[in-house]
Amino acid sequence: MAKVAVISGYKAYELGVYKQNHxxxxxxxKAVLKQLAxxxxxxxxxxVISGQPGVELWAAEVVFELQQTNLELKLSVLIPFLNQEEKWIDTTKEWYESILAQADHVDSISKRQYESPMQLKAANQFLVQKSDVLVLLYDHEREGSPRFILEAAKARQTREDYDIRLISFNDLQMIVEEEELSKNDF
Structure with a gap:
């Protein structure tokens, strides 16, 4: 029984998405919702998310929608290090801060500012260790930042039972096609 799910995936820029209304x-x-249901x-x-702009913050918005009917569901933002948003553009900072303001729990895994990639690796390991399932938007055809948390999850899987649920680009394409079909009344 999965009590804690970590959700991650590509950052917005890795997907070429630069506007919220894209x-x-x-x-x-919809793909995240399909996994959460x-x-x-x-x-x-x-x-649980680490607060990265992209799949993680969109997932937080899905959680907020779900919380309207699932009052027990909670969102935790466990950021890898202090002030991770420091170099982000203002609109992204505002989006991030609005998510933090609505989250049920916010904390930093490393209590220091960014020093090295080791903090990111430690954060991925921590998130995987503290969860029952990883929901990840990742496609093996297109490497990117999500592969690091996937590696941590697979390492845990070699030692014990750990659930990894991938959302691929094919899954997204199927959702697009389903939407198109329902629009056209098929």
Whole structure:
């Protein structure tokens, strides 16, 4: 029974998404919702993200929508290091800060500012260790930052039972096609 799910995936720029109203955002959110629905039925209590702009913050918005009907569901933002948003553009900072303001729990894994990639590696290991399932938007055809948390999850999987649920670009394409079909009344 999955009580804690970590959700991650590509950063917005890795997907070429630079505006919140980009059409891809709607499909990514639907894909996240499609993964969360069965987890909620299995007793999901917490969704955890590290606060990266892109899949993680969109997932937070999905959690906020779900919280309107699932009052027990909570969002935790466990940032890898202090002031991770320091160099982000203002609109991204505002989006991030609005997510933090609505989250049920916010903390920093490293209590220091960014010093080295080791902090990111430690954060990935921590998130995987403290969760029951990883929901990850990642496609093996297109490497990117999500591969690091996937590596941590696979390492845990070699030692014990750990659930990894991938959302691929094919999954997104199927959601787009389903939407198109339903629009055209098929």
């Amino acid at each position: 059409p891809a955002v709607k499909y990514i959110k 069965p987890l909620l039925e299995e007793g999901l209590e917490w969704v």
